[in-house]
Amino acid sequence: MLLAIIASGCGKDDATEVILAKNVFALSPVADSKISGNVSFVKYEDGRTEVILQINNSSEDIHPAFIYANSLAEGGPVALTLAPIECDCEESITVVSKWDNGSPVSYEDLINFDGHLKIHQNKDHLEIVIAQGNIGANAQ
Template structure:
């Protein structure tokens, strides 16, 4: 399967539970990144399940971030990294 990025791709960005190696369920859906790839900003005050989360809790959160190719190819990860408690 060949997958290429196009100038119209919109890259979904999500925070997942656990570290990258373990993987986990989606904890928070962030604003998607348009293909100009300059930036994406999301104000996070609660998780997708409605649980409130403060900045201090997010800094200690057991999670990781993934940026996906596009909605049609979520299996293609173009960037990922540990966040919160998993950063070493």
């Protein structure tokens, strides 16, 4: 059961939103995928926190994405399931309020998290990672 509140889409329509803080981490291609991008953690004035994934050069697959505990070198379990990248805009937006285990998560928790992020080829091939990067405490 997915406990994070998830919303996805190809962009924002409301240009009046006030961003209080934003932190961006790079995502690098894995093997020969040639897919790179970034993940942004964004804190809004209304208290909402979003995780925005943006990639370049992807296929038309629906790409699942997860935040994992620990660094890329260490590996670890899934901590947060993100909205998959499923449209040709190569972007997904996940509004988060809880980790997958049900405990609360804030913008500050995300930017300080001992973790990494992976984007996978598709739901049938989760073993194939197409882009990844250290986030939070591991990216600093």
